[in-house]
Amino acid sequence: MNTKPKTIAIDGIDKKILRVLTEDARTPILEIARNVGISGAAIHQRLKKLEKSKLLSGSKFVINPKVLGYSTMAFVGVYLDKAANTDDVVKALRRFPEVLECHFTTGNYNLFIKLLSIDNEHLMHLLNKNIQSIEGVLRTESLISLDQQIDRQILV
Amino acid sequence: MNTKPKTIAIDGIDKKILRVLTEDARTPILEIARNVGISGAAIHQRLKKLEKSKLLSGSKFVINPKVLGYSTMAFVGVYLDKAANTDDVVKALRRFPEVLECHFTTGNYNLFIKLLSIDNEHLMHLLNKNIQSIEGVLRTESLISLDQQIDRQILV
């Protein structure tokens, strides 16, 4: 099975389109067209090409967790016991909406997760009650983010 | 200074709007209107309310790093020497587009970053040449993500 993605030729106009749309996904195509100086139909076709190549994999409105009261972000290394079924652990983690990312990683941890909590008390509850009680989880190690200085996508 | 965000009342219709738009930021308002059974103007007004409350903080097209050849994601803990100017280190890190996130963290590390690389060789170069040579950086500890199983936003 060939899982290697198609390489795709991206020129300066594609880059402009991508940079505008990664900043604001609802920017009208015609506005981009006026800015780069080619027709709306051309931008439209380029967008289709970029979507077909999978370089653009969709668009999302961004929710600000702070407004929902989530003020604490943490990274948690998870140790599993040897007999643990990793897929089941991930499935269990997925049930907690606070878990935003979950990675299989090299190194000491089996899993590495990024999560949000309301406050430190909520974080403690998530770790000690929710996550620790998942079958197969031995222990966790946490790193609390006091402030996030960089948050972005890869540049094109 | 009051930095606490305004609390905002969110009902079922708002949730539907948010869930649709966090999946696809370009979903037409009128399509959402047809689905929830109220007028487009009403959805439009609710959207304005959600944006004004900062619960919605924008929208982004999502770039698939794999298509650009970035196959490795890593988390890196950074130790700084006591005299280091943290802001300058962050500024230096920002110059490397591969650095997607940078956090001040509790615990042993001073900074914790998430980054993308083309392959392991590129990662080594980023760590040993680029990041290690930033003034104030003592050493780094890395965790490589072999596979990301969960990647999502907080649910409303």
Next chain:
DNA sequence: ATTGAAAGTGATATACT
């Protein structure tokens, strides 16, 4: 690849309930 035009659809403001 890009264009211009045409047809369909969506966004937005306003006045009213």
Next chain:
DNA sequence: AGTATATCACTTTCAAT
């Protein structure tokens, strides 16, 4: 908060280059 309506803007397709 919601609707109805009107106007303007945007999207999408297509034949032509």
